[in-house]
Amino acid sequence: MTSSSSQTAESQEINLDDFETQHRSGPWLNRFIFTLSVLLAVAHIYINTIATLPELWVSAFHFAGFGSLCALLIPANPNWRNSKLAMYFDGAIVLSLVIMVFYIIFFEDALYERGVTFNTSDWVVSCVTVLIALELIRRTSGWFIPLLIVIALSYVVLWGQWLGGMFTFPGLSLETLMYRSFFSTDGMFGSISRISWSFVFMFILFGAFLVKSGAGDFIIDLSRSLASKMIGGPGFVAVLGSGLMGSVSGSSVANTVSTGVITIPLMKKAGFPARFSAGIEAAASTGGQLMPPVMGAGAFIMASYTQVSYVTIIGVAAIPALLYFLSVGFFVRVEAKRSKVIATEEDNDIVISEVLKSGWHHAIPLTVLVTLLVQGFTPTYAAGISVLAVIAASLLSKTHRMGPVEILDAMAQGAKNMSTTAVLLVGIGLVVNVISTTGVGNTFSILISDWAGGSLFFTLLLVAIASLILGMGLPVTASYIVLGTLSAPAIFNLIAESQLLEMMSNGSLPEAASAVFMLVDPASLASLAQGMPMEEAAALLAQVPSDFKGMLIDQSLGAQSVAMILVTAHMIIFWLSQDSNVTPPVCLTAFAAAAIAKTPPMLTGVTAWKLAKGLYIVPLLMAYTPLIGGDTETLLRLTFFGIFGLYALVAAMEGYLEDKLSIFLRAMMLAASIMMLWPALALWIQVIGLILFLYVFVIGHKSYSLKS
Known part of the structure; x- marks a missing residue:
């Protein structure tokens, strides 16, 4: 070459x-x-x-x-x-x-x-x-x-x-x-270290080769060409560019620095407030770690913890990631309307056909990667072949052909990028070893359940608080490892038991699982077959010895459902672990964006925290709905109403949609958001919420808006 x-x-x-x-x-x-x-x-x-x-x-x-x-x-x-x-x-x-x-x-x-x-x-x-x-x-x-x-x-x-x-x-x-x-192989050279030298390194190396081949410039140019004609185009450039870059780089701070130097000045020039520009970049870059196929190191660690394939994990992570980026995009559109943002001349000069003509070959390595993963090859093998695909595809470029010098440079850069991550993951293995040796993880899970009173919502709240506190000192990956070890069992048990209670209440419990209740209350078998009130089902389940609950859950829900519940528990923790990136007082991603935008770091952190509300809403959907592992029809319904529900929530928070909203219309939007996002409500209530949203969007703001 x-x-x-x-x-x-x-x-x-x-x-x-x-x-x-x-x-x-x-x-x-x-x-x-x-x-x-x-x-x-x-x-x-x-x-x-x-x-x-x-x-x-x-x-x-x-x-x-x-x-x-x-x-x-x-x-x-x-x-x-x-x-x-x-x-x-x-x-x-x-x-x-x-x-x-x-x-x-x-x-x-x-x-x-x-x-x-x-x-x-x-x-x-x-x-x-x-x-x-x-x-x-x-x-x-x-x-x-x-x-x-x-x-x-x-x-x-x-x-x-x-x-x-x-x-x-x-x-x-x-x-x-x-x-x-x-x-x-339980301590610093245990499973976390194995993940580090296999999956994590190979994908960081893959990312380094992509950057060296010019893929980063292509992603930014592609985002600018796609978003230039949209309302708030420069803001959507940040959302698209950071999402695409983050899916490969897996580092929110690096993502902010690499894309923010382009997107933040573009947003400011177009008319977005400086602090909002920095906040959007921080929120979008944080979402990069949620975007398949890499998801930082989280996807690989999650696969190791749950024993669910890497391909399955990135598959179920796609829709939640889409909802998150749409929620950030809704903030962009609302602010663009309010600030009367216009497209910059530079963005109008970028033609998508020219961008694709000069950089279409950058899609080859990602296509190879996804194809190999879907075909069942290991992630390390897929990443290795994809590195070769980057080199081969670069030969089709006129400006970034990779010869021996560039290949060596990319390898060295990948190793440098890996150095701090490798040291951190090996060291955190010492903590994981202590947790598993002493049984602190199970104790902590029991303690969380006791404090939350068996409530899934309060359990998630406690985990969110713990993730924020840990995130002040731990990087995201380390925070997820510690929290996943400590609290995943508690979340798993509560979600699994809630599904089990639903089966007990509607009489759909399998006969083999019903036999377990003969040890507790033989007289309850008849009621279980017909279905019983939720309160009675909860009281009956509470009498089952803890040693038998695991077997009962396995027999009732099936291996596939149990695996998806475990993935859901870890995915929730992984999402909540991201909040330290955008939540004061320690929010490194927001601080990095503030340095580029020249805005106050702490106030920028507050703005980024507001714009990243999807980090809290989407995990609630994961916990209370089959957003992870549901059937196609259910996923389509959840995604459809989730999109409009998030948009309505943004409008209610900002007091602006197509125009400034009155207090009455903001209340309507908040009600519409709750109707579409609240998991326990019936389909007809979600439809009413959608009608309310469309009324305010199409008709209401024209009649009731408070003109500024």
Whole structure:
């Protein structure tokens, strides 16, 4: 493969600017980092396609490689970037990580020959590795996660036995804890690490290749050409562009920075208020992590937790993501009407036929990816072939043909993008290990259920509050992992039991499941066959021993429904985990957008929080309706009324639709929204809500609007 002849000699040189360290300058160090990045990418491609190595070895190598890269890229302190002491310290970290890998490979068997009894070298290597993980996470994510890890580890060996009540834990020896944390596949080199070096890395690499091939520019130009003629066109460019970019990049902050530098100035120039422009970009970029096929790392972790295929998860995630982006788009349209936004000259100059003619080949890799996934190939294999498809498709481009230099540059950039994520996921495995070892997850789920009084709504409210608090210190992926481990069982049980109660009340309980109630109340079998009032069904279900409830749910709902309920529980938590991106006081996505728009960060965060209301509405629909895993007819109905219900809600919140709305009309829109979105209401009530919305949209504002 050769580069385009139109490229200059300067463009053929390796771009090392992206790899210039914050520690100190020097071409030798930049080239070393670049070489290390490329080698890590090549090694991971080999591991994910050809090699058959023990997972513990691969996870250790994964952490050592990206941990070394992270140590060289991110300073321990910004003021030490030119310090020789910092250089020696980072060199010691790199050397220690290399030693750690060889130690696991060559001395793991000796540990088992001693009956899993630690000697001095076991203690030194394991403890130093954990300390390095804490330091690297501190550099990339601040103090919160290291403190969380320390609290979790000390709970196991020290203060858990001093607690009273449900969270009392008798404790484990430090030796047992370090073994489970370091040598076993339950700790930092466990399932979360495996997801990191397989699915997550391959898709981050795929995203890096797409960006290098010019797909990012194509997405922005395509969005501008599609949205330029719409009311509020520049705002829709942000929604479309950020959604498409986010579906590949999987990082809301990176999405904001990469697309916001184009979309925010466009929105401001067209007449949108600066703070609104930043808020739209933040809300849309946050939604990028909800958009298939990548969904950040969440889709892969969800697949691992639920044992449901990755293809199924991205399939059921599509409609909720569509509803979210439409809700953001409705805010754009309403504000465009209010601010009298006009299309910019630059957008009018972009012709969709020209954009497609010059960039249609960028669709080839995504088509290959989706086709392979649908055909049943593993995500890692599909991502690997799709990377090759990016290279092949780039040969059809006149400006972004990928030759050897560009391929190496993309591999290095992908490795750099992965470094902080890899360190974080490996480190958070220590917390997950503590949760599973101590049973805190089940205890926390029981506690949530008790606090919520068995109410699904209040359970979701508590999880939302917990996600916001955790999100102040944890990145979205880590927040989802912790919350998913802690609270998914509680949400799953409540949704499953609500469906079970509905079957008991309408007499559709299978005969095999009815037999379970003979242990509780044999006289109830006749009532179950005919159907019983919901209150009686709830009282009867409460008498079933907890050990039998799982079996009862499986027999009543079936394996497919149970799997979808589990996916629903995790999808709800994953969505709620996104709210920290746009919710003050810590909302990094909104802060990044504010920096571009030059608006007050906290006020921008408040605006973004308002514009991202779909993060709360759509999970409620997931919990109370079969929006995840429902049949085609049900999904079409939910989507149809959901779209109009969200639009009505936006109009009620903003007090504006096609014109300014009176208080009476705002109340009508709020009522219409509730009628269409409230899951327990009948179809005829939803139809009435739709009629109310259409009345205000078509007729009402002309007669009753308060003219400004």
